Amino acid sequence: MYIDLVLLSLLTFFSIWAVMRGTLLRAAIALALVSIILSIIMFRLGSALAAVFELSVCAGFITVLFMSVISLTKPMNYVETMEMTKGRIKRFWYLPVIVLLFLAGLFFLNIPVHFKAQNIVSLANERAVLWNLRQFDLFGQVVVLLLGVFGIVILIKSRFEE
Amino acid sequence: MAIDNAALMKLILIFVPLLFIIGFFCIIITHNMIRALIGLEILTKAVTLLLVFAGYITGNMPFAQPLVITLIIIEVVIIAVTAGVILNVFKHNKSLDVRNLRTLKG
Amino acid sequence: MIDKLLFIPPLAFILILTVSFILSAISSKLAFKTKDQSDEKKSCYACGEDIPKHRMQPEYTQFFHFAFFFTVMHVFVLIIACVPKLSIGFGNIALFFLVALSGLLILFRD
Numbered sequence: 001m002y003i004d005l006v007l008l009s010l011l012t013f014f015s016i017w018a019v020m021r022g023t024l025l026r027a028a029i030a031l032a033l034v035s036i037i038l039s040i041i042m043f044r045l046g047s048a049l050a051a052v053f054e055l056s057v058c059a060g061f062i063t064v065l066f067m068s069v070i071s072l073t074k075p076m077n078y079v080e081t082m083e084m085t086k087g088r089i090k091r092f093w094y095l096p097v098i099v100l101l102f103l104a105g106l107f108f109l110n111i112p113v114h115f116k117a118q119n120i121v122s123l124a125n126e127r128a129v130l131w132n133l134r135q136f137d138l139f140g141q142v143v144v145l146l147l148g149v150f151g152i153v154i155l156i157k158s159r160f161e162e
Numbered sequence: 163m164a165i166d167n168a169a170l171m172k173l174i175l176i177f178v179p180l181l182f183i184i185g186f187f188c189i190i191i192t193h194n195m196i197r198a199l200i201g202l203e204i205l206t207k208a209v210t211l212l213l214v215f216a217g218y219i220t221g222n223m224p225f226a227q228p229l230v231i232t233l234i235i236i237e238v239v240i241i242a243v244t245a246g247v248i249l250n251v252f253k254h255n256k257s258l259d260v261r262n263l264r265t266l267k268g
Numbered sequence: 269m270i271d272k273l274l275f276i277p278p279l280a281f282i283l284i285l286t287v288s289f290i291l292s293a294i295s296s297k298l299a300f301k302t303k304d305q306s307d308e309k310k311s312c313y314a315c316g317e318d319i320p321k322h323r324m325q326p327e328y329t330q331f332f333h334f335a336f337f338f339t340v341m342h343v344f345v346l347i348i349a350c351v352p353k354l355s356i357g358f359g360n361i362a363l364f365f366l367v368a369l370s371g372l373l374i375l376f377r378d
Contacts, residue, residue, distance in 0.1 A: 050230040061339040126224040127352035148239035155246035
C-alpha cells in the first residue's frame with residue numbers, strides 16, 4: 001500500500017519535472033523515468049507483458065527518438081536559455097499549486113468506489129487472448145505501424161528532395 | 163501480492179486525474195513543440211495507467227493487456243511521426259516555437 | 269540478518285547510489301575553485317587567436333531514420349515473441365511476419 005503511494009507520488013513528481021524542467025534533454029530523461037515507474041506499477045498490478053512493452057518501447061526507444069529530435073534541433077546559447085527559463089517559470093509556476101490543490105480536493109472529495117470484481121474468464125492467458133481472441137487488434141496494430149512507416153518515408157523523402 | 167483493493171482504487175483514482183491535469187497544462191501553456199509532445203506522452207501514460215487499473219480491478223487482466231499493448235504501439239507511431247513533422251518544421255522555420263506556425267499558408 | 273539485508277537488490281542499489289552521491293558531493297567540495305569565472309578563463313585559447321565558435325552539426329537525419337527503423341522492428345519482434353505456446357494457426361503468424369517484413373522493406377528501400 002505504502003509502496004504504491006510512493007510510486008504514484010514519484011510518477012506525479014517526475015511528470016511535473018518533465019513539464020517544468022528547463023533543458024529539453026533533462027525533460028526527456030524525466031519522461032523515461034515516468035515510463036519506468038509506470039512499468040513498475042504495471043508489474044505490481046500483475047500485467048507483466050504490457051509492462052515489458054512499456055519498459056522496452058516507451059522507456060527505451062521513445063527516449064532515443066526524443067534524444068535524436070532534440071539533438072537535431074538547434075540548442076540555444078546560454079543567455080537565451082536563461083531568458084527562456086525565466087519566462088517558463090513565469091508561465092509554469094502555478095502548475096504545482098494546481099496539482100496540490102487538486103490533490104487536496106480529490107482527497108477530501110471522497111470519490112465513490114463501487115467497482116465490483118467480476119472474474120469472467122480467469123483461465124485465459126494474455127498471449128492467447130492477443131493472438132487468438134484479438135486477431136483483429138493485431139491487424140489494426142500492423143496497419144498503424146505501416147502508416148507510421150509510410151509517414152516517415154514521405155517526411156524524409158520530402159527533406160531529401162529539397 | 164496482497165494489495166488492499168479499495169484503498170488502491172481510491173489512490174489511483176486520485177492520481178490519474180493529476181497526470182491528466184499535468185499533461186493538459188503542458189500542452190496548453192507551452193510554446194515549444196517538443197514539450198507539447200512530452201505533454202501528450204504524459205496524457206498517454208495516464209490513459210495506460212487507467213486501463214491497467216481497470217483490468218486489475220475487474221479481474222480481467224488478460225483482456226486488458228492486449229489493449230494496453232495496442233495503445234503503446236499507437237503511441238510509438240504518433241510520437242515518431244510527430245517527431246518527423248517537428249524536424250521538418252524546424253528545418254523550414256529554424257525555430258521550435260508554435261507561434262511561428264501561424265505564418266503557414268494553405 | 270544484516271548481511272542478508274545488504275544483498276536485497278533495491279536496497280543495495282539505494283546504498284550504492286547514496287554512497288556515490290556522498291562521494292561526488294565531497295569531491296566537489298574539495299575541488300579547487302577560482303573566483304575568476306570570466307570569459308577569458310573559459311575560452312579555448314588563452315593566448316593568440318580567437319577561433320570562431322561553431323557548433324559541430326553533423327547530419328543526424330539518417331540517425332532518425334535508423335532509430336525509427338529499430339523502433340518498428342522492436343515492436344514487431346515483441347509482438348511475434350508473444351505467440352502463445354498453444355499452437356494457433358501458422359498462417360496467422362506467417363501473414364503477420366510477411367506484413368512486418370514488407371513494412372521494414374518499404375522503410376529501408378534505398
